Amino acid sequence: MSMKLKLSAVKVGSILKATWADGLEVIGAYEKEERGYIILRSLEDNERIICNRHHVSFEVVSESETEH
Numbered sequence: 001m002s003m004k005l006k007l008s009a010v011k012v013g014s015i016l017k018a019t020w021a022d023g024l025e026v027i028g029a030y031e032k033e034e035r036g037y038i039i040l041r042s043l044e045d046n047e048r049i050i051c052n053r054h055h056v057s058f059e060v061v062s063e064s065e066t067e068h
Contacts, residue, residue: 013064016040018049018056027061 010016014030018040028040028049038058040049051058 010060011064015043015061015063017059017061018051019059020056030064 010030012030012032015027016030016038017025017027018038019025026040026042026049028042031039031041031048033039033053036053038051038053038056040051041047042049
């Protein structure tokens with residue numbers, strides 16, 4: 001289920017699935033919002049994933065247990 005991401009509710013380290021309109025799906029750990037973009041860290045190769053929040057839908061896969 002996709003959701004409009006409320007950054008105040010997402011903790012650093014939470015695992016998100018990002019889905020683009022063309023069907024591309026990437027899973028990564030939430031790092032931060034910067035200049036209007038959502039920054040995830042890929043679980044596959046540890047690369048940064050830059051997501052335009054207006055063109056990508058997000059699903060929380062698992063929430064971080066720790067406070068950052």
